[in-house]
Amino acid sequence: ENDIVSKLPLIGKKILITAGPTYEAIDPVRFIGNHSSGKMGFDIAKIAAQNGAEVILVSGPTHLDLQHSSVSLKRVKSAQEMYDACFSYFSSVDVAIAAAAVADYKPKNVANQKIKKDETTFIIELEKTKDILASLGKVKKDQFLIGFALETENEIEHAKLKIQKKNLDLIVLNSLNDKGAGFGHDTNKVTFIDKNFTIEAMDLKSKEAVAQDIINKIILHYDA
Numbered sequence: 001e002n003d004i005v006s007k008l009p010l011i012g013k014k015i016l017i018t019a020g021p022t023y024e025a026i027d028p029v030r031f032i033g034n035h036s037s038g039k040m041g042f043d044i045a046k047i048a049a050q051n052g053a054e055v056i057l058v059s060g061p062t063h064l065d066l067q068h069s070s071v072s073l074k075r076v077k078s079a080q081e082m083y084d085a086c087f088s089y090f091s092s093v094d095v096a097i098a099a100a101a102v103a104d105y106k107p108k109n110v111a112n113q114k115i116k117k118d119e120t121t122f123i124i125e126l127e128k129t130k131d132i133l134a135s136l137g138k139v140k141k142d143q144f145l146i147g148f149a150l151e152t153e154n155e156i157e158h159a160k161l162k163i164q165k166k167n168l169d170l171i172v173l174n175s176l177n178d179k180g181a182g183f184g185h186d187t188n189k190v191t192f193i194d195k196n197f198t199i200e201a202m203d204l205k206s207k208e209a210v211a212q213d214i215i216n217k218i219i220l221h222y223d224a
């Protein structure tokens with residue numbers, strides 16, 4: 001038995017992480033997507049694995065890859081596929097972290113053939129996708145459930161509402177008002193809010209350092 005490995009704080013813990021954008025098909029060659037790179041979720045997965053956890057990383061389309069013997073990477077495209085993957089693993093995990101930028105809406109009808117540019121204006125009717133995180137919150141037993149919130153106004157209030165609506169233990173609030181934070185950046189400035197509404201504002205730091213802060217919250221949860 002390796003002494004160093006057995007002392008890692010998340011040994012024996014299984015963590016489900018969502019990452020990246022989702023792509024919602026319009027027709028066979030087009031989709032609705034977003035600019036999420038997947039970096040935040042992949043960094044969390046890497047740090048979790050380095051701390052001894054067994055990780056299931058469910059990711060939407062991204063150029064990133066992660067090779068680690070304790071990380072199992074499941075690639076999906078749409079919100080529905082991400083939902084199905086998450087539900088197949090959730091009952092077996094201790095912790096779930098929703099870092100994906102899931103599309104809120106998808107085309108109501110997907111065309112079987114490539115849509116031709118016949119009309120001068122074109123309307124696509126959208127319907128809501130399933131809220132993966134809220135659905136996990138509904139069925140959770142003793143899983144530690146962590147969500148993200150991306151807000152541009154009344155950030156704290158909106159994030160608190162998401163904690164309640166989705167039955168979360170912790171939310172990682174991403175404020176787009178902060179320069180150098182969020183999409184397309186390698187840095188992030190987050191505020192942690194727990195289910196008791198205890199607020200902790202963190203400094204601007206690399207996404208990898210934010211990932212370490214999130215993992216530290218999980219370690220603290222199991223230490224307490």
Ligand code: CTP
Nearest residue numbers: 098099100102129130131132133147148149150
């Ligand atoms: N989320 C999810 N499934 C969705 C939408 C969001 O799992 N269909 C998760 C995200 O991964 C994130 C959290 O819910 O952890 C919050 O996402 P966010 O976009 O900030 O909030 P929404 O609940 O989608 O509400 P809105 O976009 O209207 O602010």
Ligand code: CA
Nearest residue numbers: 101102103104
């Ligand atoms: Ca959303």
